[in-house]
Amino acid sequence: MEMEVNPYAAPQSHVLRSPSSQDETIREEHIKTEASIKSVGFLFYLGALILLAVSVSVAASFTRGNSTGILFLGLIGVLFAFGIGATAYGLRRLRSWARISTIILSSIALVIGLMNLSAGIVIHIYILSMMLGKKARFIMTPEYQQIIAATPHVKYKTSIVVKVLLALLLILLVGIAAAAFFNK
Numbered sequence: 001m002e003m004e005v006n007p008y009a010a011p012q013s014h015v016l017r018s019p020s021s022q023d024e025t026i027r028e029e030h031i032k033t034e035a036s037i038k039s040v041g042f043l044f045y046l047g048a049l050i051l052l053a054v055s056v057s058v059a060a061s062f063t064r065g066n067s068t069g070i071l072f073l074g075l076i077g078v079l080f081a082f083g084i085g086a087t088a089y090g091l092r093r094l095r096s097w098a099r100i101s102t103i104i105l106s107s108i109a110l111v112i113g114l115m116n117l118s119a120g121i122v123i124h125i126y127i128l129s130m131m132l133g134k135k136a137r138f139i140m141t142p143e144y145q146q147i148i149a150a151t152p153h154v155k156y157k158t159s160i161v162v163k164v165l166l167a168l169l170l171i172l173l174v175g176i177a178a179a180a181f182f183n184k
Contacts (some may be wrong), residue, residue, distance in 0.1 A: 023147045023151050024154055026144075027147050027148065027151045027154045030135055030139055031155075032156065033130065033139055034094065034139050034156065035156040036130060037130070037131075038091065038092050038094075040127055040130070041088045041092035042088070042092070043088075043123075044084050044088035044091060044105075045085060045088040045092075047084055047088075048085035048088060051080060051081040052077075052078060052081035052085075055078045055081055056078065057074075058073055058074035058077060059071055059073075059075055059077075059078065060074070083105075086101075087101040087102055087105060094140050094144070094145065095140065096141060099131055099136060099140045102127065102131050103128060103132065106124045106127045106131070107124075107128065109124045110128065
């Protein structure tokens with residue numbers, strides 16, 4: 001029994017996927033995790049900046065006649081802040097070495113958070129679960145760097161809800177800082 005040919009049917013063909021469309025598919029599958037890793041890098045930059053400011057002020061208190069232990073503590077904090085800043089740099093550029101240092105730093109922060117029962121516990125559990133996952137491991141490889149280079153037009157689109165929430169958080173933080181500054 002032979003199949004009838006429909007003269008009005010659309011032509012059938014086998015389309016081969018080009019490497020670029022395969023790269024696009026891979027990038028679109030991983031773009032949320034890529035954006036999350038870069039966001040963690042931003043948080044690490046912020047943490048490094050805060051730690052640097054606190055450490056410099058602690059070290060500066062040594063000049064007011066305090067013990068050398070205070071100076072040592074301040075200098076250790078400065079070095080630790082530079083280490084966090086270097087990790088943030090690596091995360092923002094998706095370097096494989098930054099994944100390892102992020103796991104170490106988040107583990108340390110998690111232990112400290114558990115001792116203090118701080119709210120940062122949830123954040124560091126999320127960071128650790130993401131960094132230990134298969135997607136983050138792949139994203140921070142040279143192969144994925146080549147995919148990024150081949151697909152510069154694929155971008156992560158932040159939803160309007162997230163943008164509004166971030167704006168509200170920024171306004172709240174500025175308000176708290178202003179209240180603390182003016183209530184001295």
